[in-house]
Structures are given as structure tokens and as C-alpha cells.
């Protein structure tokens with residue numbers, strides 16, 4: 001069984017969660033408020049078992065909860081598919097924030113983790129330990145060339161205490 005993408009809801013998972021406790025499937029679907037309502041209803045229904053009405057309402061709620069979780073998961077998936085379709089028409093799908101993307105500190109756009117230069121603003125990232133040799137950099141950069149933004153060294157800031165030590169008053 002192939003795993004669905006993270007943002008798609010698996011109706012089977014929603015049903016299985018609702019099987020264990022009504023409302024869990026709704027929570028899985030991202031319907032937190034509705035899921036909590038379902039859980040409270042289910043809890044009340046279990047309490048009603050002492051009044052025997054619960055024996056009728058609990059199975060009904062339980063089945064309804066599983067059914068709803070399944071329906072909602074499919075509904076959400078359809079919406080997500082539509083949105084994904086719309087998005088892919090305009091911008092590249094890689095814009096989505098995923099594990100292999102990072103945020104540009106300069107323009108706050110999502111770029112690939114492997115990116116050395118931001119494709120939006122041209123910000124040059126500080127390469128990690130495995131820094132490749134900067135091939136695009138000419139030996140002598142022209143004066144007008146945008147130089148890589150050097151981060152402020154935080155150690156230099158913290159060496160000095162923020163407030164000068166007050167000497168003993170004489």
C-alpha cells in the first residue's frame with residue numbers, strides 16, 4: 001500500500017480512529033471543534049448507558065462518527081486536490097513548505113535546502129559544513145557586485161554586557 005502525501009487525509013485512517021473513539025477521525029481530518037463535540041456527545045452517550053438509552057445512542061453515534069469521518073476525509077481530499085491543481089497552474093508546487101525547503105532570511109520565501117542563492121531575491125546562504133566551492137564567484141569581484149550578506153557575529157554582542165557595570169558609589 002503506497003503512502004498518501006502528508007496533506008491528504010486517508011479515509012481509512014479516519015474511520016479506524018473513529019472506530020476506537022468517536023471524534024478521533026474528525027480530529028484527524030483537522031476538524032478539531034467538531035471532533036471535540038463528537039467526543040463529548042459520545043462520552044455523554046456512554047454515560048447514558050446507565051440509563052439504558054446509551055445502549056441505543058452509543059452504537060448509532062459510533063457508526064455515524066465513522067461514516068462522517070470517512071465522508072469528511074474524502075471531501076477534504078477533493079478540496080485539497082482542487083487547490084493543488086489550481087496552485088500547480090500558477091506557481092511551482094515546490095513552493096510548499098516541506099522538509100526539503102528552507103526559509104530565506106532576507107525575503108522569507110521558501111527555497112530548496114540545497115539552494116546556495118535564493119531564487120527570489122538572490123540572497124546568498126551561508127553554506128553548511130559541506131560547503132561546495134563557490135564556482136560562480138569570480139576571482140576579483142567587481143565593486144558593484146552584490147556581496148554576500150555577512151551575518152552579525154552574535155558572540156561579539158554577548159561578550160559585552162548589555163549594561164555597564166555600575167561601580168561602587170563613592
Ligand SMILES: [Zn+2]
Nearest residue numbers: 104107118121
Ligand atoms: Zn530570498
